[in-house]
Amino acid sequence: MNPSPPVVETIAECRRLIAGARAEGKSIGFVPTMGALHDGHVRLMEECRSRCGFLVASIFVNPTQFGPTEDYAKYPRTPEEDHSRCSSAGVDLIFEPTVAEMYPRGPVATFVEVPGLSSVLEGRSRPTHFRGVTTVVAKLFHIVQPDRAAFGLKDYQQLAVIRRMVDDLDFPVELLPVETVREPDGLAMSSRNRYLSAEQRRAATVLSRALNRAAEAVAAGERSADRVRQDLARTIESEALARLDYAEVADAQSLEPLAELSPGRGAVALVAARIGPARLIDNRLLPT
Amino acid sequence: MNPSPPVVETIAECRRLIAGARAEGKSIGFVPTMGALHDGHVRLMEECRSRCGFLVASIFVNPTQFGPTEDYAKYPRTPEEDHSRCSSAGVDLIFEPTVAEMYPRGPVATFVEVPGLSSVLEGRSRPTHFRGVTTVVAKLFHIVQPDRAAFGLKDYQQLAVIRRMVDDLDFPVELLPVETVREPDGLAMSSRNRYLSAEQRRAATVLSRALNRAAEAVAAGERSADRVRQDLARTIESEALARLDYAEVADAQSLEPLAELSPGRGAVALVAARIGPARLIDNRLLPT
Numbered sequence: 001m002n003p004s005p006p007v008v009e010t011i012a013e014c015r016r017l018i019a020g021a022r023a024e025g026k027s028i029g030f031v032p033t034m035g036a037l038h039d040g041h042v043r044l045m046e047e048c049r050s051r052c053g054f055l056v057a058s059i060f061v062n063p064t065q066f067g068p069t070e071d072y073a074k075y076p077r078t079p080e081e082d083h084s085r086c087s088s089a090g091v092d093l094i095f096e097p098t099v100a101e102m103y104p105r106g107p108v109a110t111f112v113e114v115p116g117l118s119s120v121l122e123g124r125s126r127p128t129h130f131r132g133v134t135t136v137v138a139k140l141f142h143i144v145q146p147d148r149a150a151f152g153l154k155d156y157q158q159l160a161v162i163r164r165m166v167d168d169l170d171f172p173v174e175l176l177p178v179e180t181v182r183e184p185d186g187l188a189m190s191s192r193n194r195y196l197s198a199e200q201r202r203a204a205t206v207l208s209r210a211l212n213r214a215a216e217a218v219a220a221g222e223r224s225a226d227r228v229r230q231d232l233a234r235t236i237e238s239e240a241l242a243r244l245d246y247a248e249v250a251d252a253q254s255l256e257p258l259a260e261l262s263p264g265r266g267a268v269a270l271v272a273a274r275i276g277p278a279r280l281i282d283n284r285l286l287p288t
Numbered sequence: 289m290n291p292s293p294p295v296v297e298t299i300a301e302c303r304r305l306i307a308g309a310r311a312e313g314k315s316i317g318f319v320p321t322m323g324a325l326h327d328g329h330v331r332l333m334e335e336c337r338s339r340c341g342f343l344v345a346s347i348f349v350n351p352t353q354f355g356p357t358e359d360y361a362k363y364p365r366t367p368e369e370d371h372s373r374c375s376s377a378g379v380d381l382i383f384e385p386t387v388a389e390m391y392p393r394g395p396v397a398t399f400v401e402v403p404g405l406s407s408v409l410e411g412r413s414r415p416t417h418f419r420g421v422t423t424v425v426a427k428l429f430h431i432v433q434p435d436r437a438a439f440g441l442k443d444y445q446q447l448a449v450i451r452r453m454v455d456d457l458d459f460p461v462e463l464l465p466v467e468t469v470r471e472p473d474g475l476a477m478s479s480r481n482r483y484l485s486a487e488q489r490r491a492a493t494v495l496s497r498a499l500n501r502a503a504e505a506v507a508a509g510e511r512s513a514d515r516v517r518q519d520l521a522r523t524i525e526s527e528a529l530a531r532l533d534y535a536e537v538a539d540a541q542s543l544e545p546l547a548e549l550s551p552g553r554g555a556v557a558l559v560a561a562r563i564g565p566a567r568l569i570d571n572r573l574l575p576t
Contacts, residue, residue, distance in 0.1 A: 011458060109405065110422075110456035114398045134398075135457070142458040168398035169423070170299060170430040 004087050007094040011143050014095045018056060018144060021092070026053030030146030030173075032137060035059040035096075036076040036191035037085045040152055040181040045089035047178050048150040056144050057086050058095040060102065065132030076194050095144070102139065112138045112169070117161045120255055121270055122281065125245055130161050137162055141173055149173050154180040154188050156270060156283040160255055180282075182208065188282045195278040203241035204275050210235035210247070211284040214269045218261055218286045225249040225258040228269065228286075236273050245272035245279070252285060261288045292375050295382040299431050302383045306344060306432060309380070314341030318434030318461075320425060323347040323384075324364040324479035325373045328440055328469040333377035335466045336438040344432050345374050346383040348390065353420030359565075364482050383432070390427065400426045400457070405449045408543055409558055410569065413533055418449050425450055429461055437461050442468040442476050444558060444571040448543055468570075470496065476570045483566040491529035492563050498523035498535070499572040502557045506549055506574045513537040513546040516557065516574075524561050533560035533567070540573060549576045 008014050018028060029052030031044045037059075049055045059082055066072035079096070086094050111131055117123075118130035141149070151159045163175055181189045186208035187201075196204055210232045222228060232247035249258050252266030261267050270283040296302050306316060317340030319332045325347075337343045347370055354360035367384070374382050399419055405411075406418035429437070439447045451463055469477045474496035475489075484492055498520045510516060520535035537546050540554030549555050558571040 015460070105456070108456045110400065110402045110453045112398065112400050112426075112457070116397050138400075139456075139458045142460055145460065165398045168393070168396045168427075169400070170427045172303070172430055172433065 004083065005091050005094050007083060007096050009097055010101060011097065014056075014093070014097075014143055017093050018054070021054035024053075027147040028052060028144065029055040030140070030144045030149040031055070031057045031091075032140050032149065032151075033057060033059055033082075034061045034075065034191065035082045036078055036194070037082045038181075038189045038191060038193075040154060040189040042085055042089045043181050044150040044152055044178045045086065045091055048148060048176055049090040051176065052146075052148055054092045055090055056093045056095060056146065057089075057091045058097075058140055058144070060095075060097055060136070060140075062102075062132060062136045063099060064103075064108065064136060065129050067126055067128060070126070071192075071195075076191055095140075102136070108135060111135050112165060114161045114164050114168070117157070117164055117255055120157075121246060121248060121250075122157050122272065125272070125279075130158070133158060134161060134165050138165070138169075138171075141171055146173055148176050150176040150178050152178050152180060154190065154282070156268060157255060160253070186212070188280075190280060192278045192280060196276060200241055200276040200278070203239050204278075204280055206236050206239040206242050207271050207273060207280060207282040208284075210271060211269055211282060214249075215284055215286055218267075218288065223261050225260055225267070228261070232269060232271055236271060241275055243274040245274060247271045249286070261286060263288055292371065293379050293382050295371060295384050297385055298389060299385065302344075302381070302385075302431060305381050306342070309342035312341075315435040316340060316432065317343045318428070318432045318437040319343070319345045319379075320428050320437065320439075321345060321347055321370075322349045322363065322479065323370045324366055324482070325370045326469075326477045326479065326481075328442060328477040330373055330377045331469050332438040332440055332466045333374065333379055336436060336464055337378040339464065340434075340436055342380045343378055344381045344383060344434065345377075345379045346385075346428055346432070348383075348385055348424070348428075350390075350420060350424045351387060352391075352396065352424060353417050355414055355416060358414070359480075359483075364479055383428075390424070396423060399423050400453060402449045402452050402456075405445070405452055405543055408445075409534060409536060409538075410445050410560065413560070413567075418446070421446055422449060422453050426453070426457075426459075429459055434461055436464050438464040438466050440466050440468060442478065442570070444556060445543060448541070474500070476568075478568060480566045480568060484564060488529055488564040488566070491527050492566075492568055494524055494527040494530050495559050495561060495568060495570040496572075498559060499557055499570055502537075503572055503574055506555075506576065511549050513548055513555070516549070520557060520559055524559060529563055531562040533562060535559045537574070549574060551576055 029048040112134040228249050236244045248270045252268045267286040267288050272281045317336040400422040516537050524532045536558045540556045555574040555576050560569045
């Protein structure tokens, strides 16, 4: 069992402890989170820990990535459990700033934006979401200055947006994409799964079931992206408790919608649906 | 006389040499330039050199900060003279990338923006200018990872925009503002002064003369920002070869226009005018 890692609230103290680790020659790993940690986060931490000498996790429910009608206020906050999970996952330092520490001048006047990739899929329903994500991730990267940072493939578009930001702005950070962790019945782990009643929880498996069907169809030779999209949508709409937001088949890098699936061009199926109080997303790379 | 500093074109080689200096325990100073170096740039380098163990200067005429009708193509390029000036100013490494090295995927998909501060004054005439500046400075900061970076007060608004970006995004960089260097007759040094004929060159002194009059009026008790603005505009318009763009009296931090000058609130006068083929700017802090 690891000793409990220090939990620091200020940027200055966070930087001071990280500088100490770097002075010892350790490489710095980083897992940014909004807390409400589950096994998916733990996987991120373990993967990152195995590649770095010193692992920093941040816990910050970032207000600027929530829209005005979204769940910022009621987003689950479970600090004690989070600290304990960080500890057993090998985290060396927990950075858990207040909103005032991160945004001392109130609303930021500076934005980091990837307009194209941020406007499709999630961006249609959540127009300012990724701008909030890229801006806070830029801030966190400048505070932590990690050598490597881990992000989950569950938030596929988020990873694509951040990868583009890192490449375009020459951030000296290596991104570590980590596989989605799923419940035994296929549901992708998400902090928002806590919003679901037992009945909604059962219904929520429709997302991964739809994606599995899509992958099977493509593996069996389906080449029409439109037919795959239609089947995704039909499957999700067949679940009475689910309200489909989107079902897309897109280029795995650019996220541009595909007309057909072709060998050698990576493709990903992405879905979003509202189930009761939760808006859930999931995705799966297709075997082109 | 210093030995000639290495001139490197690639990000990888630039990072490698800087990592070597850092491993020797040297702090890194940085002066980003577009070349066409004059004594103002040399002052930036000398100030920065005196505070850092290793000085990096970049020479890059950044296309994304020029508007479509601006002078990107004919912006003066004087590489040999620049290298020699860098050498005598104590630069240890010149980073002189190509456009393809800085923008390998063509137009960037990621922007760093400070929309408020970027839309006034210069931003009115040059709506995409500061977005180009902040984005390329963010890239250069990520490549060089300087401890300190020097910027001239001649480009007052640029410094205000970059300071806001650095603060809002928590860049681990200390900004070093450096006084404007002037010709004996008061003209602020600028690479664009080379565009001027002898007659235009004489006319161009009207900017600093107007600013000096403003500072004298305020020192003598003038408290109406409007009267100062009017006098600035009248003085510049009295020069037949000058076409006024703006004459503003603004809060020294926020750049918001002021109604009156009051003790304890920093104020700055800023002017821009076109003189022949050159668009020139200048500014002066007012003795409130």
